[in-house]
Amino acid sequence: MMDPLHILVVDDEAGMRQGMVRALRDFHVRLPDVEGETGFVTQVAETGEQALEMIERQTPDILLLDHKLPGISGLDVLDHITQREDKMVTVMVTAYASLDTAVTAIKRGAYDFLAKPFTPEELRAVVTKAGGSLILARHARQLAEDKKRIRFQFISVLAHELKSPLSAIEGYLQLLRDPSVRDDDATCSHVVERCVVRSVGMRKMIRDLLDLTALESGQKVREVQDLDLETIARAAVENVAAEAAERGIDIEIDIATLVPLRGDPWEIQTLLNNLVSNAVKYNRDGGRVALHVSRDDGKVTVQVADTGIGMTAEETARLFSDFARIKNEKTRDILGSGLGLSTVRKVCALYGGDVTVESEPGVGSTFTAVLNVPPV
Amino acid sequence: MEAIDKKTILIADDDQDFRLQLRIQLEGAGFEVLAAGGRLEAEALLQERHIDLAIVDLMMEEVDGGFALCHRIKRKDPSIPVILVTAVTSETGLEFDAATKEERSWVKADALVDKPVRFEQLTREIDRLLGENA
Numbered sequence: 001m002m003d004p005l006h007i008l009v010v011d012d013e014a015g016m017r018q019g020m021v022r023a024l025r026d027f028h029v030r031l032p033d034v035e036g037e038t039g040f041v042t043q044v045a046e047t048g049e050q051a052l053e054m055i056e057r058q059t060p061d062i063l064l065l066d067h068k069l070p071g072i073s074g075l076d077v078l079d080h081i082t083q084r085e086d087k088m089v090t091v092m093v094t095a096y097a098s099l100d101t102a103v104t105a106i107k108r109g110a111y112d113f114l115a116k117p118f119t120p121e122e123l124r125a126v127v128t129k130a131g132g133s134l135i136l137a138r139h140a141r142q143l144a145e146d147k148k149r150i151r152f153q154f155i156s157v158l159a160h161e162l163k164s165p166l167s168a169i170e171g172y173l174q175l176l177r178d179p180s181v182r183d184d185d186a187t188c189s190h191v192v193e194r195c196v197v198r199s200v201g202m203r204k205m206i207r208d209l210l211d212l213t214a215l216e217s218g219q220k221v222r223e224v225q226d227l228d229l230e231t232i233a234r235a236a237v238e239n240v241a242a243e244a245a246e247r248g249i250d251i252e253i254d255i256a257t258l259v260p261l262r263g264d265p266w267e268i269q270t271l272l273n274n275l276v277s278n279a280v281k282y283n284r285d286g287g288r289v290a291l292h293v294s295r296d297d298g299k300v301t302v303q304v305a306d307t308g309i310g311m312t313a314e315e316t317a318r319l320f321s322d323f324a325r326i327k328n329e330k331t332r333d334i335l336g337s338g339l340g341l342s343t344v345r346k347v348c349a350l351y352g353g354d355v356t357v358e359s360e361p362g363v364g365s366t367f368t369a370v371l372n373v374p375p376v
Numbered sequence: 377m378e379a380i381d382k383k384t385i386l387i388a389d390d391d392q393d394f395r396l397q398l399r400i401q402l403e404g405a406g407f408e409v410l411a412a413g414g415r416l417e418a419e420a421l422l423q424e425r426h427i428d429l430a431i432v433d434l435m436m437e438e439v440d441g442g443f444a445l446c447h448r449i450k451r452k453d454p455s456i457p458v459i460l461v462t463a464v465t466s467e468t469g470l471e472f473d474a475a476t477k478e479e480r481s482w483v484k485a486d487a488l489v490d491k492p493v494r495f496e497q498l499t500r501e502i503d504r505l506l507g508e509n510a
Binding site: 167168171172175178180181187190191198332333 | 390401492
């Protein structure tokens with residue numbers, strides 16, 4: 001149940017005020033997206049000046065505003081309140097069916113108008129409509145605020161993620177100012193090596209970020225064409241071949257002959273690159289990666305299995321969000337942007353599919369991306 | 377004759393770059409350094425070795441890993457000074473206020489240093505705590 005909506009009735013005629021208060025007393029209504037029935041609390045003001053004072057103290061949700069008032073007019077009141085941040089819904093009450101005043105009022109920010117004389121039913125109908133509009137506006141505002149908050153959160157995490165490699169490199173450079181550090185060959189080469197690792201990590205993070213924004217902005221022109229999945233898969237493997245060889249990780253590719261897929265080559269390449277590079281990155285030395293691509297029933301399935309560190313169910317649950325990185329003893333020294341799987345999920349969504357993971361700690365993980373392919 | 381006895385400092389931090397940088401600096405300043413990347417590793421070192429002071433990251437893998445380790449060190453030997461290093465403020469914007477004596481006793485640390493750590497500040501704390509302990 002929502003709290004009752006506050007209505008402020010502004011009218012200089014006592015009879016009119018009482019009539020409106022009476023019509024709205026014990027009035028309950030169902031509003032869109034609101035649980036149960038909503039009631040109303042009504043207050044009254046005799047003049048525009050008094051109304052503004054009352055609004056200043058407590059903003060009503062709905063303002064029933066007579067046009068013709070002894071001091072400042074209803075339109076003046078309207079002008080004052082449209083400058084305010086807090087949004088109330090105003091219904092202009094016109095003394096006679098004057099279309100001109102009604103149009104002017106709506107142009108200046110009123111939501112609706114009610115022509116005198118009106119019946120209690122007409123009043124309730126307009127209040128119901130105003131209440132509905134108020135709820136919708138509140139929802140829209142809430143959505144916009146959520147979006148803004150998520151955006152800021154993203155930027156703040158991003159800034160932190162970019163700052164940390166830079167701080168590490170800066171720290172090392174400061175150390176290298178000291179001749180005794182420079183003169184110690186072993187320490188010096190260790191320091192330089194870490195600087196290289198952290199800058200490569202930072203560059204990769206920026207690349208992942210560019211991939212993600214390219215996908216999300218919708219500004220990148222998609223070039224949908226017939227794709228050769230085998231070439232794309234081999235390129236993804238080639239990308240990590242050096243690291244895999246160094247760590248003795250064996251990568252096997254199994255692609256059913258001629259899996260046709262129509263899609264954007266960059267999107268599909270990004271998807272495969274991310275899955276394959278993760279399978280190597282989170283593998284154990286001497287482990288295996290199996291890349292399997294198949295097609296049936298209008299679906300292309302890309303499966304990447306590793307023999308790596310694996311994850312618990314709680315860890316897999318939050319794996320596909322932006323900047324989700326699993327922090328534990330085994331991942332401590334592995335660098336990553338936390339954006340790769342989020343990007344994979346977004347690519348899958350473009351093809352009406354999704355990505356899932358099955359994992360067991362210490363045994364390995366299998367990622368399965370399913371892409372829907374329209375019938376040829 | 378006084379033996380030239382190097383003091384041993386334990387660093388527990390999951391950031392390997394921070395560990396390495398601190399190790400280079402502390403070794404340069406004449407300390408012996410033991411470095412651990414996590415709570416368990418640090419506890420293992422604690423079993424085997426004598427330490428004179430510990431520098432502990434508050435947030436290792438587990439959120440309260442630093443607290444737990446701090447507690448473990450103090451239980452082993454309450455006289456070992458512990459410097460708790462925290463990035464809480466810069467990472468989350470939360471104030472981690474341990475200005476009063478009571479709050480300090482609650483976290484069981486002898487000093488709190490904010491990340492990013494300024495080395496001069498850290499050595500000042502180390503000197504102060506080892507001096508007190510001597």
